[in-house]
Amino acid sequence: MTRQELLAELARLSDEDLAVALQAGRAREKARQRGTYFLHHFLQERRVEGEDGRAVITIPVSDLVMNPGGMVHGGITALLCDNAMGMASYMEKRRPGVTVEMTVRYHRPGRGDRLVASGEVLSAGALLNSARCEVRDEDGTLVATATGTFYHRQSR
Amino acid sequence: MTRQELLAELARLSDEDLAVALQAGRAREKARQRGTYFLHHFLQERRVEGEDGRAVITIPVSDLVMNPGGMVHGGITALLCDNAMGMASYMEKRRPGVTVEMTVRYHRPGRGDRLVASGEVLSAGALLNSARCEVRDEDGTLVATATGTFYHRQSR
Amino acid sequence: MTRQELLAELARLSDEDLAVALQAGRAREKARQRGTYFLHHFLQERRVEGEDGRAVITIPVSDLVMNPGGMVHGGITALLCDNAMGMASYMEKRRPGVTVEMTVRYHRPGRGDRLVASGEVLSAGALLNSARCEVRDEDGTLVATATGTFYHRQSR
Amino acid sequence: MTRQELLAELARLSDEDLAVALQAGRAREKARQRGTYFLHHFLQERRVEGEDGRAVITIPVSDLVMNPGGMVHGGITALLCDNAMGMASYMEKRRPGVTVEMTVRYHRPGRGDRLVASGEVLSAGALLNSARCEVRDEDGTLVATATGTFYHRQSR
Numbered sequence: 001m002t003r004q005e006l007l008a009e010l011a012r013l014s015d016e017d018l019a020v021a022l023q024a025g026r027a028r029e030k031a032r033q034r035g036t037y038f039l040h041h042f043l044q045e046r047r048v049e050g051e052d053g054r055a056v057i058t059i060p061v062s063d064l065v066m067n068p069g070g071m072v073h074g075g076i077t078a079l080l081c082d083n084a085m086g087m088a089s090y091m092e093k094r095r096p097g098v099t100v101e102m103t104v105r106y107h108r109p110g111r112g113d114r115l116v117a118s119g120e121v122l123s124a125g126a127l128l129n130s131a132r133c134e135v136r137d138e139d140g141t142l143v144a145t146a147t148g149t150f151y152h153r154q155s156r
Numbered sequence: 157m158t159r160q161e162l163l164a165e166l167a168r169l170s171d172e173d174l175a176v177a178l179q180a181g182r183a184r185e186k187a188r189q190r191g192t193y194f195l196h197h198f199l200q201e202r203r204v205e206g207e208d209g210r211a212v213i214t215i216p217v218s219d220l221v222m223n224p225g226g227m228v229h230g231g232i233t234a235l236l237c238d239n240a241m242g243m244a245s246y247m248e249k250r251r252p253g254v255t256v257e258m259t260v261r262y263h264r265p266g267r268g269d270r271l272v273a274s275g276e277v278l279s280a281g282a283l284l285n286s287a288r289c290e291v292r293d294e295d296g297t298l299v300a301t302a303t304g305t306f307y308h309r310q311s312r
Numbered sequence: 313m314t315r316q317e318l319l320a321e322l323a324r325l326s327d328e329d330l331a332v333a334l335q336a337g338r339a340r341e342k343a344r345q346r347g348t349y350f351l352h353h354f355l356q357e358r359r360v361e362g363e364d365g366r367a368v369i370t371i372p373v374s375d376l377v378m379n380p381g382g383m384v385h386g387g388i389t390a391l392l393c394d395n396a397m398g399m400a401s402y403m404e405k406r407r408p409g410v411t412v413e414m415t416v417r418y419h420r421p422g423r424g425d426r427l428v429a430s431g432e433v434l435s436a437g438a439l440l441n442s443a444r445c446e447v448r449d450e451d452g453t454l455v456a457t458a459t460g461t462f463y464h465r466q467s468r
Numbered sequence: 469m470t471r472q473e474l475l476a477e478l479a480r481l482s483d484e485d486l487a488v489a490l491q492a493g494r495a496r497e498k499a500r501q502r503g504t505y506f507l508h509h510f511l512q513e514r515r516v517e518g519e520d521g522r523a524v525i526t527i528p529v530s531d532l533v534m535n536p537g538g539m540v541h542g543g544i545t546a547l548l549c550d551n552a553m554g555m556a557s558y559m560e561k562r563r564p565g566v567t568v569e570m571t572v573r574y575h576r577p578g579r580g581d582r583l584v585a586s587g588e589v590l591s592a593g594a595l596l597n598s599a600r601c602e603v604r605d606e607d608g609t610l611v612a613t614a615t616g617t618f619y620h621r622q623s624r
Contacts, residue, residue, distance in 0.1 A: 001175070001178075003171050003174065006171070006174045006175060006177075006178055007163075007166070007167060007174070009178055009182075010163070010166055010174070010177065010178055010181060011163060013181045013182070013185060014185070015159050015162070016184070017181045017182075017184045017185045017188070018159065018162045018163070018166070018181060019157070019162060020180050020181055020183075020184045020194075021162075021166065021177040021178060021180050021181030021184075022157075022162055022165055022166055022177060023180070024176050024177050024179070024180030024181070024198075025166060025169045025173045025174060025176055025177030025180070026165075026169070026173075028172070028173045028176045028177075028219075028220075029169060029170070029173045031219075032173070035224075036224060037219075037222055037223055037224050037229070038176075038219060038220050038221075038222065039220070039221070039222075039223075039229055039231075039232070042180075042220075063184075063187075063193075063194060064184075064194050064195070064198075065194075065195070066193055066194065066195075067193055067195075068191075068192060068193050069252075069254075073193070073195055073235060073238075074235070074238045074242075074255045074258075075195075075231065075232070075234050075235020075236070075237075075238045075239065076195075076231070076235065078231050078234035078235065078238065078258075078260070079229060079230075079231020079232065079234065079235065080231070081231075082229075082230045082231045082234065083231065086230075096225075098225075098262065099230045099262050100261070100262060100568070100596060100617055101259060101260060101261040101262065101569070101598075101617060102230075102234075102259070102260055103257060103258070103259040103260075103415045103459065103571060104234070104257060104258055104259075104260075105256070105257040105434075105435075105442050105459060105461070106254065106255050106256060106257065107434070107435035107442060108435070122417075122419070122454070122457060123417075123419035123420070123454055123457075127595070128568060128619065130417050130419060130457070130569075132457075142434070142435055145434060145435075145442070145444075145459070147415065147417060147457070147459060149417070149568055149569060149617060151596065256412070256440060256461055257413070257442075257461060259415060259571045259615065261590075261591075261598050261615060261617070263590070263591035263598060264591070278573075278575070278610070278613060279573075279575035279576070279610055279613075283439070284412060284463065286413075286573050286575060286613070288613075298590070298591060301590060301591075301598070301600075301615070303571065303573060303613070303615060305412055305413060305461060305573070307440065313487070313490075315483050315486065318483070318486045318487060318489075318490055319475075319478070319479060319486070321490055321494075322475070322478055322486070322489065322490055322493060323475060325493045325494070325497060326497065327471050327474070328496070329493045329494075329496045329497045329500070330471065330474045330475070330478070330493060331469070331474060332492050332493055332495075332496045332506075333474075333478065333489040333490060333492050333493030333496075334469075334474055334477050334478055334489060335492070336488050336489050336491070336492030336493075336510075337478060337481045337485045337486060337488055337489030337492075338477075338481070338485075339488075340484070340485045340488045340489075340531075340532075341481060341482070341485045343531075344485070347536075348536060349531075349534055349535055349536050349541070350488075350531060350532050350533075350534065351532070351533070351535075351541055351543075351544070354492075354532075375496075375499075375505075375506060376496075376506050376507070376510075377506075377507070378505055378506065378507075379505055379507075380503075380504060380505050381564075381566075385505070385507055385547060385550075386546075386547070386550045386554075386567045386570075387507075387543065387544070387546050387547020387548070387549075387550045387551065388507070388543070388547065390543050390546035390547065390550065390570075390572070391541060391542070391543020391544065391546065391547065392543070393543075394541075394542045394543045394546065395543065398542075408537075410537075410574065411542045411574050412573070412574060413571060413572060413573040413574065414542075414546075414571070414572055415569060415570070415571040415572075416546070416569060416570055416571075416572075417568070417569040418566065418567050418568060418569065
């Protein structure tokens with residue numbers, strides 16, 4: 001599509017859909033400019049805390065992250081857990097790592113205005129960290145918990 | 157923002173960012189019109205198979221689903237697994253269910269053109285199903301595996 | 313084997329092996345007499361606490377529960393976690409349940425004189441409970457953690 | 469207790485309890501003599517197959533491994549899964565490893581004459597293997613499934 005066609009198609013959208021379009025376009029622009037990644041900006045993740053072995057991440061709850069049942073999609077909750085635990089593990093090791101595996105447990109539907117995921121390292125080895133995470137809504141209701149293993153290759 | 161302001165902001169984006177904006181705006185429009193949900197359309201999920209106790213879901217791999225390391229974000233892989241297993245479980249029970257928990261294991265970076273998630277029910281009870289899932293890229297490389305429990309309330 | 317043959321074979325064992333033989337024979341006798349089960353007595357499990365949604369179980373560490381590497385066998389640690397979480401879940405529901413699944417993470421080798429497994433219910437539903445467990449040695453070192461799902465059929 | 473006291477106590481047991489006592493005493497003797505471990509002999513594990521990345525282990529089902537509900541204790545099933553996956557991982561790496569974590573899912577009660585646990589490596593890395601396991605009874609009924617991560621330190 002040419003730029004003109006793209007703009008013409010956009011102009012046909014409703015106001016609300018247009019707002020989502022702008023949110024997505026800007027998220028991609030930011031990711032590109034800052035060398036970060038799209039989903040971080042599009043989901044409007046905020047890192048509200050981050051020290052040795054701990055990290056807290058929040059996202060607003062909107063219809064962009066809902067499943068057909070009107071609650072936050074379990075995959076988005078899993079993404080949040082992965083990010084909070086992965087960042088906690090990074091904060092402990094201070095070098096990049098990858099997720100080996102994670103288990104996510106869903107306790108209550110994710111609803112309300114925002115979700116808060118608190119990750120912490122449970123046990124740290126030379127290469128492998130175990131972490132856990134709690135996801136709560138803004139009332140403090142426990143929405144999900146997760147545990148996972150993170151592998152941090154030896155720095156050379 | 158007014159509609160004019162939204163369009164003015166959009167007009168400032170690059171062509172590629174504009175294309176992503178349109179993809180998001182249209183996904184939201186479809187979700188609204190069809191009573192489905194945003195992420196399904198935005199991630200361009202395709203259900204390529206679906207019979208009793210089995211389901212296959214694919215998504216294209218693009219920079220929209222990447223993590224900072226340039227591979228598919230583990231949370232998106234988890235979302236795919238949740239969807240493929242949840243749909244397989246629905247196909248077996250023929251009534252709505254929820255994810256109780258899932259474990260996702262990451263074997264190889266998700267790269268290439270698309271990911272294919274194949275879910276199947278391993279064991280079916282009156283209310284609880286166990287399912288498993290394999291995620292492969294288009295070359296057949298095993299990217300991730302998952303297992304999970306799905307709860308389907310008795311229909312009345 | 314006749315009783316005489318059994319006793320003759322036993323008489324050939326060393327003193328230490330004989331002590332284990334007696335521990336096993338008595339455990340089976342107790343299980344039979346009390347309608348409980350063999351492993352509980354043989355592993356010398358002690359329930360040191362047990363209230364709503366919580367349970368603590370200890371076992372002595374001896375060569376009976378070791379793996380070839382000279383630390384407590386991961387399967388025995390898993391059994392402890394299953395028991396502590398299952399009992400915690402029972403304490404919350406006050407009706408029998410079964411383990412749907414559990415994840416056990418091994419942090420440090422299980423050594424020393426005894427292991428202490430502390431289980432608690434994380435989230436309680438009508439039929440399903442989520443529980444977690446920590447296993448520590450007598451110095452408080454975190455040996456393992458576990459999470460699991462327990463299903464308690466409706467009482468009628 | 470002196471040897472005489474041990475034998476006197478043993479002589480008070482019923483025939484069936486005496487048989488269990490002998491099984492335990494002999495298992496300890498074998499473990500000692502062969503440098504293996506007690507539970508392997510006491511549970512009468514048989515390795516019926518074992519090649520690159522695969523392993524099959526069986527145990528007889530007796531009241532020694534039952535839980536209070538008259539089915540195989542979930543902890544014993546977990547121990548079997550740990551052994552079958554751990555051995556499969558060893559068969560792939562050919563050097564010792566440890567279990568990082570495992571998830572066990574219980575599908576049907578373990579009953580009948582014996583359980584067969586079949587482990588295989590799903591994905592092999594330089595240091596970490598992912599394995600899975602199926603546990604079936606002698607009729608082929610799926611009793612449990614498991615997945616796990618195994619860490620094999622670099623040999624030097």
